[in-house]
Amino acid sequence: MSQGPLTRIAVEGTTLVVEVSEEADIDQVNLIQPNGELFGKRDVATGAQQVSFEIGTAYAPGEYRVIALKGEETVVETSLSIQPNLSIVEMGIGRNQPDKMWDSSSDKIAEEAFVTVENQGSGPDAITKLLFIGDVPYPSDEEGTNYADNDDVSGIYDPETDSEIDAVVIEPGEQLTLYSYRSPFAFLRGEGTSCKSEEQSGEFDLILETQVGADRISKPYNIQYSASEQFDNCDITIRET
Template sequence: MIREHSESHDRNSERWISRRRLLASSGTALLAGVAGCSGTDGPGNQTESPTGSSSTSPSTDSVFEEISFAGPNLVVTLADDHDVDQLNLIGPDGTTFEQSTVAQGATRVEIQIVFKTGGTYSAGEYELVAVSGETSESMSLELRPDIQIVDVEPEFDEDDGYSSGRLFVTVENVGTGPSWVYNIGFRNAPYRNAPEVIEGDGVADTTFERPEASEEFLSPGTEREFLKQRGVLVIDDNDDVSCESDTAELTVVVQTPHGDIEQPIRAELSGGYHIDDQGAIQHPCKDVQIELLDGGGDNA
């Protein structure tokens, strides 16, 4: 039985995704300025929400009370006494990226800006416009995700304490816009069936063991642990590396609509084979230690 590293989520089906329909331009920070009918133009104050996501509090006399994020959505909180009819999100090219009607009496409006089917926002400076009849008020937003790989650790069997061959990858968004981790693959992994990196028009199994699909989105200030269904450090007697005090160097690749993030790692393998399936010809090693190497970064 595999140890519970976090809440368990069962997956019975594989998910296959093509890279081409997902890619948008790359990104990396939330500046706010208010202008328009209110007559204010001072910057807002950026804070950390209780959930770890960054939020912005505009000037006190603005119709915008707070800007934050929830999953794939930009969340706009309006002043209680507002008379806003519609919100428009204007892209860096000056065209309308998304818009939302504001129901009478509503003070919270969510605008989706990250999409799993394509059409995710491109990183850059946006203008949020609140329309009230013939007047409007605007606020600038710099939406730039900055995704970083902060840790890679082996998964261990809870019963015997030996490695399962799978790897936990912890990812953090330190930028100012949300993104979506649609795949994590491994280059130069010893296991021929290790999770693949989607290249060009290729497709790959992008199913995660965890987290749940709704938690694949990364809001600013969010850190999350990912685990693919298939093993990575699984070898046999014919491989170039062994489980007897050997090392393997490979690269973790986190793929998002805003670009790929790569992190080279070194795995120290020891203890012999962890044979939990007598019929298999490849097995994980009993003991695995992971070291993050220099040279990683954004490959967008």
């Protein structure tokens, strides 16, 4: 996007970048939020080619206005939409698709899941919680790990630190893979769903909670358990509904 003295306006990662032409006769750039309030202002030094605004992942999604000023006078005003658009591309279980998991022992990854997420929007977001609700072996609600309503627990694993991470930032245009931390596909006696001597089928929802706009992204899946005489020794098959 370009207009007059502003040659380019774009979101890069979690930053809004405004590029200024060499000939521009302006001394300030203001960023106005969708509600009309000032988000921030930047002085433009003589010869400066760029100013930036760190929007992070706690901004209000919507239409933003960029105003270039000379003194008190508006030289040019333009707008852009800053809005994430997240979708779940794929999910699977470590025991079934170990090649999609992080590099670890098969025992550790077998009970975890991977989730591929894409942001087709124009703004960044942060995924703050990964939930499995329904007929999984060890669900995220009171039927299992019981962290669905706990703001301090994300259920997201970070292979780099080998620990649970608070949030994962996803930039506009990015596709990334999340991993579960709370073993949603672990069989425990008396919790969730266990194997039985006959086949079983059910449904569950994969849910992502996000920071921008406090949105929830969910996708339903069918789940099938093969017959087994042992509570923890059946095969699991999942597919999108």
